[in-house]
Amino acid sequence: MSYSEGRSQHSFIYTFRGTMCYSFIDPANSNIMASAGQLVFLPSGTRHTSAYLDAENEVGIAQFDTIDGELPYYLSAPTLITFDHAEEIFSSLRTDLKAGAGENPMYYFYRLYELLWHLSRKIQNIPYKFKKLQPALKEMNMHYADRRKISDYADMTGLSEPGFRRLFTEYTGLSPIDYRNRIRLQEAKKLLRSGEYPIDEAAEAVGFTNLSFFCRSYKRLFGHSPGKEK
CATH class of the missing domain: 1.10.10.60 (Homeodomain-like)
Known part of the structure; x- marks a missing residue:
């Protein structure tokens, strides 16, 4: 899949199964390989192509905008993220949406802020x-x-x-x-x-x-x- 103009919103993409390859047009960005259990963040407008590398692949995508356009520094570029809570959050998101939770827009805010909170905690625990x-x-x-x-x-x-x-x-x-x-x-x-x-x-x-x-x-x-x- 090609996104020559990038996605219109910021995106968290979680790989449930298989392996994803993200290739970027901007030479400043290195290609990203995301295996099952890994999360990728792509800022809006990131021009890239994505490819499924395995026979069976499944991903979950959470997209969002910000009012003032501000993002924390650790989300300023395409990033591969590995942390324990990603699977829990995206699995719950998938299950809850099938059960109709998406009818309440506040549900999306809840899950997004939960994800960002865990990410900020992870950053606080970065190596010395x-x-x-x-x-x-x-x-x-x-x-x-x-x-x-x-x-x-x-x-x-x-x-x-x-x-x-x-x-x-x-x-x-x-x-x-x-x-x-x-x-x-x-x-x-x-x-x-x-x-x-x-x-x-x-x-x-x-x-x-x-x-x-x-x-x-x-x-x-x-x-x-x-x-x-x-």
Whole structure:
């Protein structure tokens, strides 16, 4: 299945049976192989193809939007997630929907917040070596437009710059620059969709100084030029 424009909503995809392969058009994202019992998160607009690799496959999908478009930093890119409560939540979701629970819209909120709560608990229990990255991740997410050097972020963690780069990529799957640029592009998309910002002002507002680079990066991530958001 091909999603050349990405899904219109954020998606949690749980593999009940079989194996799924997710291939991404953006070269910054590595392919993801999800086996039974694993959960994949795809931000809205993630251009990808998905393929069933086994004879028998079954997945469950939970899609959602956010009012302000904000997501926690650990859901800023396609992510493979393994945690104990995923099977329980998606199995209950499947059973309850068959029993008619979907007639009450609050049921979806309940299950979604339950899933996000367990994910946040899992993140709080990340290995100690990755906890060192939290000050830098928080700074990037809150002040993404700042033109900080990578060495500045490394100083926040007490790591050398090469050590910071290695650990950051191991944790997020992206380089620090690619991670920050992804946040900037996602924020620029919100500004453009508001209709209040021309392309050059939206690019500058989120921290890009080179308009050509902004437009190329935007198209690579979202599959279309920023002008098509209008």
